[in-house]
Amino acid sequence: MTIFAGVFMRRPGQSIPTELINELRSSISRHPDDASNVLEYSDDRICLLKTDIGALGEPGEFYKTSITAFIAGDPILQNGNDAAPLPRKESLQMIANDLVTGKQDVLRLCRGIYCALAYDKTRQKLHLITDKLGVRPIYIWVLPDCIIFSTALRILEAISLFGKTVDPQGVAEIACFGYPLSDRSPYENIYTLHAGEIWSYGINEFERQRYWRWDSLPESTKFKAIPDEKLPERLYRIFMDAISIRLRKQKTVAAFLSGGLDSRAVVAALQASGVNVFTANFSTPGSQDYVFSQLAAKQIGVAHFSHLQFRPLVGGDPYGKAAVREWLNSAEFLNQDPQRPSVVWSGDGGSVGLGHVYLNTDIVQAACAHDFKKAVTSFMTYNQWGTSTKLFNSSFGSTFVTLINKGIQAEIESIQSADPSRIVYLFLLLNDQRRHMFNHFENMDLTRIEFEEPFYDSDFIEEIVRHPIDPFLYHNFYLEWLKCFPRNLGVLEVPWQAYPNHKPCLLPQPDGLSYQWDRKISSEQIKKRRHTALQKAKILLNESRFSKKYLNIGYMRLFMLLMRLGKVDRSYWVHAPSVLHRYWSRADSIKLK
Structure with missing residues (x-):
């Protein structure tokens, strides 16, 4: 590191x-x-x-x-x-x-x-x-x-x-x-x-x-045209090679194992490589993620599975690295003499790179027709992306929305792919995935943990980009690809947590498990969210130089009243002003374009 x-x-x-x-x-x-x-x-x-x-x-x-x-x-x-x-x-x-x-x-x-x-x-x-x-x-x-x-x-x-x-x-x-x-x-x-x-x-x-452009890949003797039916096996071999060259001579490694498919594929590949794999999951007991990860560990034959209590080491830490650091320092793991005891294998990159999440047929068809405005609209609607500018004053709120629309439109149009069906996928690759590990890299000095992420192997991604997108949508290709893993690992024989609107898991599942993308939240969670939003609003209003210049003071007071009364949940209103304030407080000015 x-x-x-x-x-x-x-x-x-x-x-x-x-x-x-x-x-x-x-x-x-x-x-x-x-x-x-x-x-x-x-x-x-x-x-x-x-x-x-x-x-x-x-x-x-x-x-x-x-x-x-x-x-x-x-x-x-x-x-x-x-x-x-x-x-x-x-x-x-x-x-x-x-x-x-x-x-x-x-x-x-x-x-x-x-x-x-x-x-x-x-x-x-x-x-x-x-x-x-x-x-x-x-x-x-x-x-x-x-x-x-x-x-x-x-x-x-x-x-x-x-x-x-x-x-x-x-x-x-x-x-x-x-x-x-x-x-x-x-x-x-x-x-x-x-x-x-x-x-x-x-x-x-x-x-x-x-020196490298994903929308204009160079000719290569390494990547030869093959029939569609042979592509899953071809990508499986590239993925196993990505695992092998990252392993070098390691015999014991640590890896995350969730209830989804990305980390399961990584752990299965490590197991198939003859490595002693220590796995950990830090989801909530009673969730699909927790139960399915346990089932996967048992099915794949992983000897070491731990459930970690999620404890972030720094603000915004999505991996609970305080608990991860403790797990990596455990005698059980260190007694196996791991060559890289501060490295954790992760499935990051799999859902976008191979699973093609955030995309659907409407988005792809609009891009193919070079109707990028429609592609952007469909993309934002499908993923329910956006931000509320309700608490900004009217002038700055209007500027904020314009900047978002202008930014994504310009970025989409900057991608000059010979295959237009890949344009929004490449947008995600070059933005969402490029920034995906921001918090991890920002705080490596404190967490002292490095990740190994084979889904980001550039040969693996290149093989995907060189092929038409349609078979990859909705995790359809992903599931065919997983069938290439050794049968004795049973990768698809225990249930997994499927993405919304993607190919569902049809295997029998225990009743009563919570689902990661279920928008229903408990009354206690709503109460906590309102309280946090109220505290943020107080900070914004107390910063008079900021609030007078950028906020609608009347709406801010109404918002705080709503949060106190608890009648409705509009906690998301405060998100955009809080983001602006975070960087405003670290800078000397704001340049309005």
Whole structure:
């Protein structure tokens, strides 16, 4: 697990402010163990910082006379289709050499989730790169005289030497989708690299280029046309290869196991690979997720299954990492001498990448007809996405809605796929999935946990993208694919939690189990939600500079009255203003476009 950050001066004759270097040093990690574990490189043009807790067990840096390079994650680089992946340091050396020489051959071969930097000391030129899916982020704050960059947005947020300006476009998209679209962030002039992108900075020199585009895949001898009926087996072999090259020589691993299909596929593949798998589930007893995960563990033959009490380590933690960290530190697990005891295998990426959730026939047909306005409308309606602007004043509320519509329309239209049926799928791949692990990467310094996510294997995704979309909709192809797993594992012989509007599970199920997507919630949950919304509203109103400029004060008071009386639940009204306030409170201004 690597975190890196740095600053590069863009103009000649300028020195890096000492205060800026000190702020980067103090913010790169919040964990006390890292205070003396920060590597640095600097010259008169650049300062680079890196810390690594060693979750992957391999160095994340490379030095030679003319190059300094850092990497976060594992690029999974092979010297041949069937070869074992190269060690991380050797892979980084090859990536760095490609970057400084202007080549892209090695970059296109990497299958993993990573980001990296390479600094050419001779030319004083910096290169920053993301993986083909852009899952491992780099944030770049572009200032007139320098750029500041990091693998976590919180590091840039901690910089006080320069003022930040909120970008209402990015914030509106976060309020609606949970993430900003394209290369935006919540702040003006702070960007994220696109999937498969390189940013290069020299003295008075800047270049952006995409070494990989999912809407324009290169010709490849690796991916040959095959009959449709053979595609499930082909994708199964690629997935098993993705598992194998990530395992290397590990004999004991930890993995999440939910009641759905994604983590079940990962655990089954690990079991089929002859690995000792420790599995954990942290859902609520009495739920489908909990019961089906237990049934799956028993059916697949997993010897170690634990139920964890969900305990987040930091705010917004969706994985309950306080409990996960305790589980990974248990004597039962550590006594098996795992090679990577801080790594958990996860099914993230499977439902979108292979299951094609969030899509339906109407969305795809509209995209095929190049009616992108209808495709967007169908997409938003089908997924019930949107955000209430009721508590904003009329002017700002109207701006918020316009920005959301403008952002998604522009992003959809920027995807120039030869197969228009894939356009909205690629939108999800390049936005939803690229931002999916935001909280995980933001807080790795505190959680000390790394994930292994084979569904994000770029060869696996590439094979999917090269085929027509229709068979993949509604999990139809997914279920055919699971039939390729060894029969003795019985992957489809115990029930699973199916997505709404997707192919249902027809196996007998115990009565009375709660369903993850059931919108019915208890009166106690509604009461708690109202209380939380009321507290948020109080904070917003008490911030007079914020409330007078952006909120409808009358509606805010009515909203608070409704929450106190408990007659109706309109707690969602406060979501968008709270998101805006979160970033407003960390910035100096808001730029209204």
